[in-house]
Amino acid sequence: MTSFRRTTLGLGIALLALGLAAPILPKWALFLVTIAIAKGLVALGLLLLMRTGLVSFGQGLYFAAGAYAAGVGSQALHIGDAVPMVLLGGLVAAAVAAVLGLLLARYRAIFFAMLSLAFSMILYGLLVKTSELGSTDGFNVAARTVFGFPIASGLGRYGVYALAALCAFGAAVGLDRYLGSYLGRLAPAVRDNELRVEYMGASVRNVVHLNLVIAAAMAGVGGALTALAVGHIDPEMAYWTTSGEFVFVAILSGTTSVAAPFAGALLLELLRSFAYEHAPNTWQLVMGSAMLAVILFLPEGLWSIFRRRRRAAT
Amino acid sequence: MSTILAVLVDGVIYASWLFIIAAGLTLIYGVMRILNMAHGSLYALGAYVAASLAGAWLRAGWAPMGSYAMLVLAALVVALVVGPLIERGLLRFCYGRDEVVLVLVTYALFLIIEDVIKLGWGVESYFIYEPYGLLGNVEIGALSYPLYSAVLVGAAVLVGVGLRFGIYGTRFGKLLVAVIHDREVSAAMGINVNRVYLVTFTLGTFLAAVGGALTAPTVSVVPGMGVETIVLAFAVVVIGGLGSMQGAALGALIVGLVRSAAVHFFPQVELFSIYLVMALVLAVRPRGLFVAAEARKI
Numbered sequence: 001m002t003s004f005r006r007t008t009l010g011l012g013i014a015l016l017a018l019g020l021a022a023p024i025l026p027k028w029a030l031f032l033v034t035i036a037i038a039k040g041l042v043a044l045g046l047l048l049l050m051r052t053g054l055v056s057f058g059q060g061l062y063f064a065a066g067a068y069a070a071g072v073g074s075q076a077l078h079i080g081d082a083v084p085m086v087l088l089g090g091l092v093a094a095a096v097a098a099v100l101g102l103l104l105a106r107y108r109a110i111f112f113a114m115l116s117l118a119f120s121m122i123l124y125g126l127l128v129k130t131s132e133l134g135s136t137d138g139f140n141v142a143a144r145t146v147f148g149f150p151i152a153s154g155l156g157r158y159g160v161y162a163l164a165a166l167c168a169f170g171a172a173v174g175l176d177r178y179l180g181s182y183l184g185r186l187a188p189a190v191r192d193n194e195l196r197v198e199y200m201g202a203s204v205r206n207v208v209h210l211n212l213v214i215a216a217a218m219a220g221v222g223g224a225l226t227a228l229a230v231g232h233i234d235p236e237m238a239y240w241t242t243s244g245e246f247v248f249v250a251i252l253s254g255t256t257s258v259a260a261p262f263a264g265a266l267l268l269e270l271l272r273s274f275a276y277e278h279a280p281n282t283w284q285l286v287m288g289s290a291m292l293a294v295i296l297f298l299p300e301g302l303w304s305i306f307r308r309r310r311r312a313a314t
Numbered sequence: 315m316s317t318i319l320a321v322l323v324d325g326v327i328y329a330s331w332l333f334i335i336a337a338g339l340t341l342i343y344g345v346m347r348i349l350n351m352a353h354g355s356l357y358a359l360g361a362y363v364a365a366s367l368a369g370a371w372l373r374a375g376w377a378p379m380g381s382y383a384m385l386v387l388a389a390l391v392v393a394l395v396v397g398p399l400i401e402r403g404l405l406r407f408c409y410g411r412d413e414v415v416l417v418l419v420t421y422a423l424f425l426i427i428e429d430v431i432k433l434g435w436g437v438e439s440y441f442i443y444e445p446y447g448l449l450g451n452v453e454i455g456a457l458s459y460p461l462y463s464a465v466l467v468g469a470a471v472l473v474g475v476g477l478r479f480g481i482y483g484t485r486f487g488k489l490l491v492a493v494i495h496d497r498e499v500s501a502a503m504g505i506n507v508n509r510v511y512l513v514t515f516t517l518g519t520f521l522a523a524v525g526g527a528l529t530a531p532t533v534s535v536v537p538g539m540g541v542e543t544i545v546l547a548f549a550v551v552v553i554g555g556l557g558s559m560q561g562a563a564l565g566a567l568i569v570g571l572v573r574s575a576a577v578h579f580f581p582q583v584e585l586f587s588i589y590l591v592m593a594l595v596l597a598v599r600p601r602g603l604f605v606a607a608e609a610r611k612i
Contacts, residue, residue, distance in 0.1 A: 055414050103597055110349050110413050114552050115596055118589040121545060125586025240545055244421060251418060281432045288425030295419055296407065 007176045011259060015169045022158050030161050032273060034229040036266040037164040039249060041171055041222035043261035045215030046250035048175060052211050053191025054108065058116030059219045059246045061123050062093040064238035066220025067227040068133065069093070071141040082143035082151070082163055086224040093220020097213045105209040108194075120238050127235035138234030141227045160228045167221055172258040178214070179258070187211060219246075248291055254301015264302065316456050321574050323454055327463045329570025330470030331529060335543060336550040336562040337473055338521030344557030345494055345514040347413055348405065351420040353522050354544025355427035359396060360523025361539060362431060364388035364530040365440040372444055381445045382465075385527040393520030401515040406508070424544070432537055439536040446531040466528055470566075473521065477559055490514065494557075549592040555602030564603060 022030065042059050049056055066089030073079045073088045097104075100119055107115050128136050143151055146159025178184040186207045189197045194204045227233045236242065245268075253264030268287075275283040298304060339353045368384040400423065408419050449461035481487040492500045493510045501507045526539075533539070550569050554561020569588050576587040583590075595603065 055418070106600065110417055111596070111600065113414065113417060114548055115593065117545065118549065118592045121589045122586040122593065125583070125589065128585060129582045241541060247418065247421070281437070282429055284425040285429035288422040288429070291422035291425070292404070292419065295415060295422065
């Protein structure tokens, strides 16, 4: 079996498990998994960027753009269904990245990180000062229906959860496919030595630009899903510490598997809800220490533990 | 007319504060190639220790003028304790790794220090206003400024001149320049690179902490004050060019004036005007104003 089909099968099983677990999961767990999937989507975009050799400290920009697009879509354009809201979120974020990418695609390493951070802070500053969008308070977002089912009724309760799971499945399978394609394989080549990639006749800037747009679309969908799950959005989503959290998830999960960001995000959300309950002031301490441990001892992320075991077994 | 004067004076005061912090950041990057994300937390740590020490001094009823010494002492304490601890305890294991990895390492450090501060000082805010008003006010045109602001400007000038003399006029400074140019050859020539790194990081920490300590009397010392500062300091050093001291000075002046102009004329763009300038500068000069573009290596 090819690795692509194996990944698809694994993700399919995970999707099935999520679907079967839905009726037995309590409400808080449904919410937690939905948020984890939404954040995992952002981290999945970061995985693609990290494979290209880029670390973005500004994914919060696309995350917030997606969330605000969904919110404005429901308020101003009167979109009632969650599916077009999420689509709109992804599209707007991708469009923002397509424009900013004209500039961003020229930068690498820390300059890329700093410039993307600056852009996300610009959006933060804009949102905080825009009273039409609720300034620092943000505003509430709610969908009336999901796939046409009214959200208040029995089946619709699982609507956002199901939508998130489907988005994650689609994004993960799609990205896995992309990473195996001609363009996708250029990503690690750009990371290793971009000058040689250019000598071979490929456009490094186009690859980087395209990967930026893909990562942004995923972050936008994640943002829109978060907006729907939480029911509220505020400018904090564009602040650089939000972006830092996504980087944390991406580092924790590593770049070896497209499933890892979701596992990493779930781990983060679980840890967070326990930490908030028992020791609210040590949460970042735990997060920072975990990140240091991973960078120093497991440079390929937590997922690489499974890999090593599997390799050792065969 | 008085508005323009106010813009200029506010801008220079703000720029002085920014320069002290950004100088430490750019020094550490220039020598060690580490973009220190924890710099803002060291700044906050300096402010907290200063608030505690100066607060204790004033409560004891000793001469209020002594509280200024406490501010500087606080910065020294932070630099001499935390600086070597971070450099020897963590960073030295990461030398030679990618610059981006070191950004992530210091980001983790930032998260840790933020919580250490919360554990040590709690989440309530601290106020020490006495040193701020103690020196009285000074009239500039029709405007009245506390003389303490002049202390801040003086400190920034002192830092700038001191660093300039320290780097180009002393033996250690020359060793530093050698290490900046080529770490390995310097080591081969018998320069103790580890010691240069240790001193550099401690000095950078001191600059962050002294920035925080001098700010402590002018603001309320609250959790999260480092989070905002670090992104401002980034903007300054990126505008000027990472690792360039003149760049940090010019960057601070640009950011200071832009911000104070925005505050006076277009308050709604205050927050993002700085980042807009940073993005604009980077669009024209990808490595900042004072750093020339490098040839790419195969």
